[in-house]
Amino acid sequence: MxxxxxxxxxxxxxxxxxxxxxxxxxxxxxxxxxxxxxxxxxxxxxxxxxxxxxxxxxxxxxxxxxxxxxxxxxxxxxxxxxxxxxxxxxxxxxxxxxxxxxxxxxxxxxxxxxxxxxxxxxxAKTLQALASSADIEVMSNIGMQFAAVDAIRVKEVMEAEEVDESALEWITAKNHGNGVHNPMAQYRKPMTVEQVRASRMIADPIRLFMCSAISxxxxxxxxxxxxxxxxVKIRASAVRSSPIRDRDGERPTPALAADAAYAEAGLGPKDLDFAEVHDAVSPAELMYYRELGFCDEGEVAKFVREKRSAIGGSMPVNPSGGLNSRGHPVGATGVAQIVELTKQLRGDAGGCQVEGARIGLAHNAGGWSGDDPAVCVVHILEAEGRK
Amino acid sequence: MxxxxxxxxxxxxxxxxxxxxxxxxxxxxxxxxxxxxxxxxxxxxxxxxxxxxxxxxxxxxxxxxxxxxxxxxxxxxxxxxxxxxxxxxxxxxxxxxxxxxxxxxxxxxxxxxxxxxxxxxxxAKTLQALASSADIEVMSNIGMQFAAVDAIRVKEVMEAEEVDESALEWITAKNHGNGVHNPMAQYRKPMTVEQVRASRMIADPIRLFMCSAISxxxxxxxxxxxxxxxxVKIRASAVRSSPIRDRDGERPTPALAADAAYAEAGLGPKDLDFAEVHDAVSPAELMYYRELGFCDEGEVAKFVREKRSAIGGSMPVNPSGGLNSRGHPVGATGVAQIVELTKQLRGDAGGCQVEGARIGLAHNAGGWSGDDPAVCVVHILEAEGRK
CATH class of the missing domain: 3.40.47.10 (Thiolase/Chalcone synthase)
Known part of the structure; x- marks a missing residue:
């Protein structure tokens, strides 16, 4: 700041x-x-x-x-x-x-x-309200709900990074496993990859248990x-709306907001001890691993295979369970992420704790522009006293 | 600031x-x-x-x-x-x-x-939306529309200050007269006090022509x-929500916001050359003359009688015509007031111009708490170059 x-x-x-x-x-x-x-x-x-x-x-x-x-x-x-x-x-x-x-x-x-x-x-009323998070003259009137939008983006990254559905299932099971220990969470039961795979398809490749819940x-x-x-100190607070791609090149909104936050903090993704990201559907983590700089392009499959985003991995993502396990009462989510970061940085996160966490990032995405989330907010917080 | x-x-x-x-x-x-x-x-x-x-x-x-x-x-x-x-x-x-x-x-x-x-x-849909500017569990469900709320407040100040309906009529005619020259205004026709008096009663003592229009x-x-x-420089920008009267004494929301803005600017009401105030109904000016400090308590009748709030008076109020003449497209009004202030301070206000205007105040009120406007915003702007 x-x-x-x-x-x-x-x-x-x-x-x-x-x-x-x-x-x-x-x-x-x-x-x-x-x-x-x-x-x-x-x-x-x-x-x-x-x-x-x-x-x-x-x-x-x-x-x-x-x-x-x-x-x-x-x-x-x-x-x-x-x-x-x-x-x-x-x-x-x-x-x-x-x-x-x-x-x-x-x-x-x-x-x-x-x-x-x-x-x-x-x-139906709740779903209609959710549809107002896209431009109702464009997206909502052509019948694209958010799971469908996310499915298209997830498919793109799966193809580009050569990962299959097992990666999506592992991320979902990881987040539900983390959420077991989170007193704020809506779902506090562990979930196996088999259970994820057995849940019904919502929008290929996204299955029911991969979706955060109405809450x-x-x-x-x-x-x-x-x-x-x-x-805990706020080291960076950055907000960016969706780029118009033909003018601004190919960096998507989450990457723009993260770039701005890293610049503001004078830090890079390597300096982070953990992150809470906006997994409104848990497979979205695949995109965010790249877009927020947690791994390079082409490295996503390896990043998942080595379970680096698990608690105990080199870059824990959603140690709280994320939106997928915590639930997603829309206006509350971005504030909940700051609560989760601060608990971690205080060392008060109980079973969700990332040992020695000193710097954490929160990524909160909103709406849909036609290409990207309409707006993304990235915060970086630091426990100044901790070594 | x-x-x-x-x-x-x-x-x-x-x-x-x-x-x-x-x-x-x-x-x-x-x-x-x-x-x-x-x-x-x-x-x-x-x-x-x-x-x-x-x-x-x-x-x-x-x-x-x-x-x-x-x-x-x-x-x-x-x-x-x-x-x-x-x-x-x-x-x-x-x-x-x-x-x-x-x-x-x-x-x-x-x-x-x-x-x-x-x-x-x-x-009916527009009126229902307007009702959402009060707590719908309290005000809206007892059927109080905003004109009724304002009528109660205006009656109180009329009694306390011993002014009669002619003051309300004069303020309304003044604002419509000013609005004739405002290119943003919805109503640009002059209006006599007789025309105001002849318009139908909405909520005693507020008549139709005293109300700002849907826009x-x-x-x-x-x-x-x-x-x-x-x-033009922003000298102060202050926001206050409604006080809970039994704890905080009797200063109403507009006065709290104005006090804060004067303190921030290091100025008082005597330093102002003019003001734009939130006359969603034009008789509300009566309250604001006192609450914003343009005249002392007990002086309102004299302030009006001497036409001090007219262009050319000692403290012109709503030289733009105010909400009453400009119309009140709700989300636009507070920004429109800043446009009006800046035009005045640039000397670009044409027939609305207050000669030599160097410092102006804008007061924008929102919602209803049960006692007061739920929230008030006061800005003070200054033309730094002008003498």
Whole structure:
């Protein structure tokens, strides 16, 4: 970050899953109060709140002042409130804007809350809301749902890298195995590659168990200009929208955002101890291994075969279980990734812990432009005190 | 602003009004391209775009990545895009966050676009979207529309300040008179106090001609770390949400935001040459005269009687015609106010010009908390070169 240093100081969440008896206000409140408690502070110190949500307008009718309704319910008074949307990257975008607020000197302590309530008793309505994360005049009207879009991209990388379905199955089983130990996760059962392979095909080559689930949930962090107990430094926060390929060459959105974050941090992928990436379908990890620089082009098959992205490997990816196991309440995901990174960097990740983790990256992708994710957010966090 | 100085460098808009043949993408594109042209630049210099909109999700189904769809259509590539919502203060909130982005050093040149398409051939649908600017579990379900909420507040100030309906009528006629000269305005006809008085009652004491109109429109500005031809400096950018009155005393949201902006700028209301305020109903000016410090409590009747808020008065308010005359395409309004301020400070406001204007304030209010606007944004801009 330019400007002042920015620290993640408090973490909170409401476990992801199916919560028919709870409103989005209740989910958001649990996460927000948890983050304040973890930071050892309360709402009175919070000067601004950045609220990430994608679909409450379409799913509940509450548009416009969602964050104000969440936080006034628990006593927020006077602080600035901003409602931030960027499809599945709403949470990461809210973290980025909150970090700018602290870096600029405008705010000393801010709250970021990402929340989504997707189970509204009407799956068709939820799917229609999800379709609004592409340009509805283009993508949605030709009937491309996100699993289909991801399937096309995954097929491309499978061909280019000469990997077969067993790689997709291994990644999925790896992430479900990691998620067993994650208290935020919707699915906490281990899964074998055979179970993955036996699940029904959704959009070839993507099978049911490879898809992150519709979910209710919330996550929150307190960002501060001051370090303190358990604080972790934001080394980089970068956002890029989709390039228009014929003008800008072939770097896809995730790579553009990662390039910017590495430049900002003065670090490269080799300096990372682990990463949380946006596996809305777990096979997307295949693309991200290349696009985020975890391995070179042509090396993906080897990277998977050597299980380098497992906990204990040279570059653990989604040690939390990722979206695939944690669930994907859309607006909450990007904030949840910052919670996961900070837990790792504090050494508090329990069964998900990457030993000695000091620097981690989070990649949060949102929407669809026709070529790429419409927008990607990459954060790099560092535990300054750890060696 | 703390951090680096931030300048408004380019202005653009699509005239407000009823535009049945145009999509929100077309409205936003006209405003964005106008702002880039006015700044003497193009999309390639823009590192981030901040897009204000309140109701596209509910009115068109396009949620999540509204700004990406607007700006990709005119060639935006790679730049970060953020979708910002805060009901009627969505535009002002987008300007604030964009200013933080530049002040922090993260971005050197950014685009802010506010756009709204409210005429969708279904007035009931538009009214339902508007109702989402209050907490739908509280306000909307008890049937309070915004004109009713404003009526209660206006009555309170009328009683406290001992003013009668003639003050409301004069303010309305003043604003419509000013709007005659504004090329952005939806209504450009002069209006007499008799015409205002003859219009039908909507919510006592608010009459039809006192209400800003449903509108389609867009406004855009380029913000930059560098001054340049026609650039105007942002002296303050402050956002506050509604106070919980029993804890925080009696200062309402507009006063909290104005207090913060005055403190940030090191200025007081006496230093202002003019102001644009959020007259979603024109009688709201009565409250803002006190809450923004343009006159003391108990002085409102005199302030109006002496016509101090007219162009040529000691403190011109809404020389552009305000929301009442310009129309109120919700997400565009806060950006339009920055366009109006900058035109005045450049001396380019034509028949709306306040002679010698050097410092101006914009107040943009959004949503409803039950006591107050849910959120208020106040900007103070200064023409550095002018004496």
């Amino acid at each position: 330019q400007g002042r240093s920015v620290y993640v100081r408090g973490l909170g969440f409401h476990p992801f899953g199916r919560h028919p008896g709870k409103s989005i206000k209740q989910l958001a409140a649990t996460a927000a109060l948890g983050a304040l408690d973890d930071a050892g502070t309360d709402l009175r110190t919070i000067q601004a709140a950045f609220c990430g949500n994608a679909y409450a307008g379409l799913l509940t009718g509450q548009e416009s002042i969602r964050g104000e309704t969440w936080l006034r319910a628990i006593g927020l008074s006077r602080a600035a409130v901003f409602n931030v949307e960027n499809a599945c990257a709403s949470g990461g975008s809210a973290v980025h804007l909150a970090a700018l607020g602290v870096a600029s000197g405008a705010y000393d302590e801010v709250l970021v809350v990402g929340a989504e309530k997707m189970f509204v008793g009407d799956t 209710d949930g919330a996550a929150a962090v307190v960002l501060s200009a001051k370090p303190g107990r358990g604080a | 703390q951090g680096r100085s931030v300048y408004v460098r380019g202005l653009g808009f699509h005239p407000f009004g009823r535009h049945p043949g145009k999509s929100i993408k077309q409205l936003a594109a006209t405003a964005a391209l106008g702002a880039l042209d006015d700044a003497g630049t193009d999309l390639r210099t823009i590192q981030a775009a901040f897009c204000g909109n309140a109701y596209a999700g509910l009115l068109t189904g396009q949620e999540s990545i509204r700004g990406e769809t607007w700006l990709r259509a005119i060639g935006l590539s790679r730049a970060a895009v953020f979708n910002v919502e805060n009901a009627c203060a969505s535009g002002g909130s987008a300007v604030h966050l964009a200013a933080l982005g530049v002040a922090s050093g993260a971005y050197d040149e950014v685009l802010v676009v506010g756009a709204e398409k409210m005429f969708v051939g279904d007035t 389609d429109g867009a406004a855009a500005v380029v913000l930059s770390a560098k001054p340049g031809r026609g650039a």
